[in-house]
Amino acid sequence: MLKYLRMTGIAAISLATFTAFAEAKTKVTIGELDWPGSRAIEQVLKQVMETYLDADVGTIAAAQEALYEALDKGDGTVDIVADMWTDHLPQQMKNYVLPGGRQTIILNDTPYLGTEGIFVPTYVVEEHGVKALADLAKPEAAKLFDTDGNGKGELWAGAVGWESTNHTQVRGKTDGFDKTMEYTTVEQAVFLAQLKDAYENKKPIVFYYWTPEWIFAAYKLSKLEEPEFNGYTTEGAKGSERYNEKGCYTFYQPQERNDWLEASKISCGQPPTRVNIAHSKAFAERAPKVSQFLKQVKLDADVVNEWILAMEVEKKPVEEVAKAWIAANKATIEGEWLKGTQ
Template sequence: MAGNRILYGIGAALTALTLSVSPLAAQSLPGEGTTVRMGQPTWDTEWFQAQVYKKAMEALGYTVQGPTALDNPPFYQALGQGDMDFWASGWFPLHNTYLDEIKGKASTVGYVAKGGALQGYLIDKKTAEEHNIRTVDDFKKPEVAKLFDDNGDGKADLVACPPGWGCELTITHQMEAYGLGDTVEPIKAAYSASMADAISRYEQGKPIFFYTWTPNWTVGMLKPDEDVVWLEVSKPSLPEDQKEMESQTSIPDVKGCASNPCQMGWPANDIQVVANDEFLEKNPAARKLFEEMSIPLEDIFAQNAQMYQGADKPADLERQADEWIKANQQTFDGWIEAAKAAAQ
């Protein structure tokens, strides 16, 4: 009986000890109890990356609201006001103007993809070769512009960017700088729909002229040097807030460009997380996570191709993110452990 009392006493002590440490165990994840407001752009080629970042934040214990799709101006405004915490879709130098407006309230952190985001103008390879079109300046010629005129107004139809996108501001600047106002008409409708129309025209054997960026499904469907070619510019011309980047618009080894290096007129962009400064200060684990994370461009290309082929529903994006994490589990787990350590 005495032995039973001793065993009972030990058991009770162990139970009490277990109860005393269980609250600590429940709080072992640095994001536990914190809700994060996450954004993503209205252009869908960033949505896969957003899902991967969301799942990484959830692995740290954060509750993530969103990601909420916003155009650039409202997102950066909300970020500066403290109504949003972060997104993984800052394009720099393209978004310099937006970040300058909230300087001291938000910062870039880490690199989703460093220096790999190309931008520029392309046309179908067949028309380029038949009419010796190599530069944007060639579109000053009415006979060249007419080749790409789909609505009969005498101007080349350029698939451009909707209002509110950073690229829309740069394209508007360049159309004026290169003297193309009388011969080129930028299409500023929904980008995906406009590109779908362009691809349909291409499949009918018609000339096409469009702006795009990488990573993007467009260069998966219309492959540079096979289906399309990049156009060069005679000299770089960027908006005032990007002037210092003009020397970086000559890009080496661009597939589908007639020259090497290729004078694309746009600098290669870094894709970065942009986060509210107060949020970063209060969440060192999130800051460390953003510093550690990155996603290879070729993996983004592959997902974008799936999305264009119809796997673009929210459930598809979540599944694609889960599959990517599983295929890169060791790397993903390393990010989480580094972030946890930063919070200790």
């Protein structure tokens, strides 16, 4: 009986210890976004927090606007948004991040940069000398991209309904290649098959795209050069650091005005978009070590490209992609991302 009591006592103590340990775990909820780059970042953060910071990490999917409102509320419904394209969210930045606003959302110290533009395979630059967007206005350059023999080149401007198709039309009007090029709007999957065929056979092709995306890990591509960006001019940009009434980027949506194409003028490149990891101020107060980790995470678009390639082309589960990368990059994670938290 004594032996039984002793064993029972040990079991009780062990159970109590386990329960206290379980309760001590920091509960974390990541707001899920539905593009591959975000899912990869979310999974890397999840595995690092679970392995090193004793966190219990869950996810919740919702529209972007709702996620940022939840971060602002700070009630634990959403603690982290892993892929916040801050330059695309001027109203949320003003309301929740910047001085003068509520300052309820905290960003990591070093964003990675997402880019947009018109690209060609690098062999087009090297073999044909087409290196600037304005080159497309030259008939001899445009002819390189003519696949149907009608005398005009084709430029994939994005799928039907994408905002990029409108930006490309404005660029064509401004730079003059609306006279020499036609804009195609086939679905993305169709375009990607066209790009694969062109690249494998070293045929000229020109197209709108963005980073991070897997094609930049799979192919050697070059962005066509444009004059340097010096500011957005429209009313919606007022109050942001990128507003300049004499700037080079004037763009109106079709729903903003009927003469949007005539009123718009884009005579420069689009600036890189800063992409941050965001977490709520309330969460930072509840879990200061996790907050410190999140602020110190530093990502690179080239790495995100590789993650997306593994997921989208090689069809690897995101959990495996994250696990393999973490195992190969312990020095960065432990020496930089987690510095001062252990």
